[in-house]
Amino acid sequence: MSTSSGLVFDIRHFSVHDGPGLRVTVFLKGCPLSCAWCHNPESQSFETETYMRIHRLDDKEFEFVEHIGNRMSVNEVIQEVEKDISIFDESKGGVTFSGGEPLSQPEFLRDLLKACKAKEIHTAVDTSGFASQLVMESIIPLTDLFLFDIKHISEDEHKKYTGVSNSSIxxxxxxxxxxxxxVIIRIPLIQNITDTGENLKLLREVIRKYPSIERVDILPFHNIAKIKYERFGKNYTLGNAEKYDDQKAEQIKNYFNEVVSIVSIGG
Ligand code: SF4
Incomplete structure (x- = not known):
């Protein structure tokens, strides 16, 4: 039985966008990237965080403290996942480890994946791909499906908007x-950043190279995370950017459909 533990910031049941069937998505806290468009700013720090929230009811204000991040053992996470085991069987679902960046807690992730394998639960890892080769090689045999984000082919642009190089990715x-x-590839569509003609052309060339890529999800920008940034007092450089244009997203979907048969908007 594993004794490792890790930092988790959320566990969501009945997810339908993180792999096949109905899934439990386990969000591991901490990410080495700092994407300008990140929808989960509370996922980035590797520490537990505390925020003061104010709720207003009529003319009264109620303050309460919100804690983000919970240290959990592998067994605690698996107990939570197992609550849905009958639904996994019926829906051909399973568990998805997301983040943050799950590969940044490699021992915990490995132990979670092994525990799922022992119980014959389908596993997916939702990753930015930013990890050492050694870590990736240890995770691959334990994972049934990767949801793999690719953002920018230019190393300079990648560094500018995510804070890290794309070479290991x-x-x-x-x-x-x-x-x-x-592998399902996920591409965030961010106006004038990731959706330039040159970037999309080069990303499409990468996808064309690999027959094991069975699907592409394109993720058009929306700014519903704005409220989270305000709540957590974090700076959101794209806070005033508009929701991505539906028609343009449809054109880009068709563009990727020329090299991969399944392309969906929004995952
Ligand atoms: S990789 Fe994902 S979790 Fe990390 S900063 Fe980027 S969008 Fe946020």
Whole structure:
């Protein structure tokens, strides 16, 4: 039985956008990236965080403290996941480990994946791909499906908007794709950042190289996270950007459909 533990900031039941069937999504806290468009700013820090929230009712204000992040053992997470085990069987679902960046807690993630494997639960890992090759090689055999984000092909632009180089990300994508594990690519569509003609063309070339990529999800920008940034007192550089244009997203979907048969908008 595993004794490792890790920092989790949410566990959501009945997820329908994080892999096949009905799923439990376990969000691991902490991410080495700081994407300008991140929808989960509370996921980025590797520490537990505390915020003061104010609720107003009529003319009264009620203050309460909100804690983000919970240290959990593998067994505690698996007990939560197992509540839905009968639904996994019926819906062909399973568990998805997301973040933050789940590969940033490699021992915890490995132990969680092993525990799921022992119980024959389908596993997906939702990742930015930012990890060492050693970590990625240890995760691949334990994972049934990768949800793999690719953002920008230009290293300079990638650094500018996410804070890190993309070189390990594309090397890790190559490792996964060549291992013949199933991969769903996710591309955030951010106006004038990731949706330039050149970037989309080069991302499409990457996808075309790998037959194991069975689907692409394009994720058009929306700014519903604005309220979270305000609540947590964090700076949101894209806070005033508009929701992504539906028609343009549809055109980009068709563009990727030329190289991969399943492309969906929004995952
Ligand atoms: S990789 Fe994901 S969790 Fe990390 S900063 Fe970017 S969008 Fe947020």
């Amino acid at each position: 594309f090397k890790n994508l190559d490792l996964i794709a060549k291992s013949n594990k199933k």
